[in-house]
Amino acid sequence: MVRFAKEEDLARVNELREVVNDVHTEGRPDIFKPGFCDELRDYIYEIWEAENKDIIVAERDGVICGFACVHFVDKPESPYINARKFYDIEEFCVDEAFRRQGVATELIDFIKEDAKRRGMKRLELNMWEFNQGALAFYESVGFKTYRRYMEMDCE
Secondary structure: OEEEOOHHHHHHHHHHHHHHHHHHHHHOOOOOOOOOOHHHHHHHHHHHHOOOEEEEEEEEOOEEEEEEEEEEEEEOOOOOOOOEEEEEEEEEEEOHHHOOOOHHHHHHHHHHHHHHHOOOOOEEEOOOOOOHHHHHHHHHOOOOOOOOOOOOOOO
16 A cells, blocks of 8 residues: 555654665765764654655555655746746655565556646656666656766766
């Protein structure tokens, strides 16, 4: 079952967020700091209280096994870009013990339906290139790359 999170779910969501943080720390230790500090832990409550964000959870047999933190973005027109309204997936994770069981796809399906209900025609997310498993999943459910960040070492 996929649903909007309840406040009592947030501690478990943070356990999964810590796993995501560890993946990022391992993948890009030059960028991400190790550990799950109080500021990162407390950020879930900022998301919880924000009017333009939500936390969505997947539950199996009473266990929160996946989550998504989403942001409803409404960017006004500027001299350079048209106005844009989209649904941004800021964080996404499924507990490793529950992967390849349809949990992530159910989360995406719920997110798509919520976006449609809110009148948004587009889902967006960003991800790190080292996370090839996530990339394969996102592409399998229909995401396409439309923008790319590139880097070069100067050493």
